[in-house]
Amino acid sequence: MDNDALVQQYVYRFTxxxxxxxxxxxxxxxxxxDQQEVLAAFRRIHGRRLLVLARTGEITMAPPFSAVxxxxxxxxxxxxxxxxxxxxxxxxxxxxxxxxxxxxxCACCGEPMVLRIFDGQPLPxxxxxxxxxxxxxWWDDITYT
Amino acid sequence: MLLxxxxxxxxxxxxxxxxxxxxxxxxxxxxxxAKEWYSSxxxxxxxxxxxxxxxxxxxxxxxxDPFWQS
Numbered sequence: 001m002d003n004d005a006l007v008q009q010y011v012y013r014f015t016x017x018x019x020x021x022x023x024x025x026x027x028x029x030x031x032x033x034d035q036q037e038v039l040a041a042f043r044r045i046h047g048r049r050l051l052v053l054a055r056t057g058e059i060t061m062a063p064p065f066s067a068v069x070x071x072x073x074x075x076x077x078x079x080x081x082x083x084x085x086x087x088x089x090x091x092x093x094x095x096x097x098x099x100x101x102x103x104x105x106c107a108c109c110g111e112p113m114v115l116r117i118f119d120g121q122p123l124p125x126x127x128x129x130x131x132x133x134x135x136x137x138w139w140d141d142i143t144y145t
Numbered sequence: 146m147l148l149x150x151x152x153x154x155x156x157x158x159x160x161x162x163x164x165x166x167x168x169x170x171x172x173x174x175x176x177x178x179a180k181e182w183y184s185s186x187x188x189x190x191x192x193x194x195x196x197x198x199x200x201x202x203x204x205x206x207x208x209x210d211p212f213w214q215s
Contacts, residue, residue, distance in 0.1 A: 005189060012187045049193045050186075063193075064183050072148075085146040090179035095186040107147035108154035108161075115148075115172070122172040129170040130155045131146050134212050135199070 006031055007041040008050060011062055016096060019081050021051075021059040021067045049139065064091030073103040086115075086129045093117040146170075168210045177206055 007027055014022040014030075024042065028035040039057040046053050052061035060067050061084050072083035076098045083089035086104065093100035102115040107130075116123040133140075149155045152169060159166045170178070181202045185191055194202060203213040 008191065009189055012191065016187055050191065064179070064186070086148040087146045087175060087178055087182075090176050091183035091186075094176075094179040095183040097184070104148050106150040106154055108149055108158040111150060113148060113150060117176070122176045125172060126151060127172055128149050128152055128155060129146050129172075129175050130149060130158075131167050131170075131212075132164055134167075134214070135203075136214055 003031075003033060003037060004041045004044050007033070007038055008045050011045075011051070011059065012095075015062050015065045019079055021062040021065060024058055064088030064095060071104055075101045075103075089115070090117065090122065168208065168212050170208075174206050174208070178202070 010027055010031055011021055014026070022030075024035050024038045027033070028038045031038070033041075042051055042053055042057060042059060045051045050063070051059055052063070054060045058067075064083050064087075066072075066082040066084045066088075068082065070082045070084060072086060072089040074081045074083050074089050074092045076093060076096045081092050083092050083102075086102075089100075089102045089104065093102075098117075099119065100117040102117075103112070104115065105112050113125070113127060115125055115127060131138075147158075149158065155166060155169065158164075181194060200214070203209070
């Protein structure tokens with residue numbers, strides 16, 4: 001397995017276990033790889049649209065997981081995660097293959113909303129999702145879709 | 146991608162923000178998209194769907210509006 005594959009696997013495993021992506025220094029320490037090489041691997045993995053990076057080169061998103069709290073809080077088997085958007089909130093349940101409770105709110109009125117994935121299906125709830133940006137332009141700025 | 150209680154709330158939000166209303170996605174469609182994108186994300190083979198794969202996923206879900214062309 002090359003460094004990129006090792007780093008990608010470690011990042012996602014760490015995120016699943018800890019609820020947030022690791023810092024490059026933690027990846028370097030865990031894998032015994034130079035930190036600059038870890039940051040270079042982050043950039044190459046970003047090129048395959050599997051990570052989103054800050055200007056510092058550190059991970060802000062390991063989709064569907066967010067590195068920072070968001071309005072999409074996801075609970076799977078008693079662990080807390082944050083998703084980047086409502087699609088990613090379901091994505092965390094899909095990635096972890098578990099039941100999920102999603103605490104969010106209506107983007108219009110702010111009223112709290114709870115969505116649930118149970119036994120491999122979303123439970124019915126009065127809710128819809130809406131993209132502001134056409135699919136062809138999602139990665140122009142993946143933080144605003 | 147944002148969450149709304151109803152289509153009426155999407156209409157109001159678009160009006161307030163002077164943004165065009167786009168095709169809506171229901172929870173079943175959203176769950177299918179989530180599984181297609183992310184169910185193998187923790188595996189060594191993880192990759193994001195690209196190009197024709199994305200179009201095929203959208204087609205299967207009936208998301209055929211030009212908005213979904215990637």
